[in-house]
Amino acid sequence: MVYVSVRGRIWLQAEAANMVESVGNYVKHRRVPVVIRDGGKYVTFFVPSISGESVAHTYQTLLAEELKKQQVKVCSYCEKGIFLKSTRGDLYKEVTKSEPPRLGEKAKAAELMAAVDAIESNIVKSCGVEDVGGFLYAENPNVKRTSNFLTGYMVPVKEVLSAVSIEPQLHSRYALGTKFVAPEEGAAGQMIYYVEVSSAVFSFAFDLDTKYIGKYTFHIEKYGTPIISQDEITRRAGASLDALGRLLIEFPVGAKRTRFNPADVRWESIAIAVSNDAWTMPSSFVKDYSERAAAKKGKVNYNTVIHAYTEEGCHADRCYGTPEEAIINSIIDAKGRIK
């Protein structure tokens, strides 16, 4: 197995990557509260953010493509970026091409466990995205598979909190001079709308654990037993790493990228720890995360190698001149450890 833990700080200028609710013609940026200690007191900031769901959506879209390149099955929804994930019996039927197990009211324990095993294994075999990214089968019996990757909210880093702001930008759709605004059509010649835009250095976190890819995770007696061949597990783990590499290099996270593509998308710093067991990088919310990572590694490590790029002062095992070199070399390191 290999565990990859990514932390970084990324510049996103004039972005509208994660919008929530529109009120009339006003589209709001997602905001979250962040608390910091300022001298002897605590202060709350409401800051622009990008949700972990948004990051996960982007990752799984790339994952579907990489899995297909490795001849791994991906269901017809996940391959289109619609992550319904075998939630219901009818979806299960479409994904697995089989009838979902039905439990009678007087089902015995053995029948229950046979049903949950069938559900988890059939879904894992039928869709690599649901294997790596997890699913919740919400029928009877319930079967939950936890995602093999972890991510979360991107928020402006601590040092930028007092400088960050969100501004609504005015835009208009113009139709004057066309037949569509004739009085009998009743349409306005101009429609104005506002989109909130923000700029900041955002923290970023993503962990990938390949340990349970292609294996049972729900039925405790079968926990960790392979469902698919070792060869296919290796291909699925490799595809998960390739998708992570693409995510970090291109950073196609967020919506509205066709008209609100950030004016700057650039890693100020990024550190990728590759380990033989779960070893997470400290949070990049505070600037000294790479020093804290080095201190942590001094106490605990599982053959951990930290690959990093930073604009100033690198404390990693392997320091590179560009973020792309750090990313590519960490993925090569990780792929070498898949067994």
Ligand SMILES: [Zn+2]
């Ligand atoms: Zn699927």
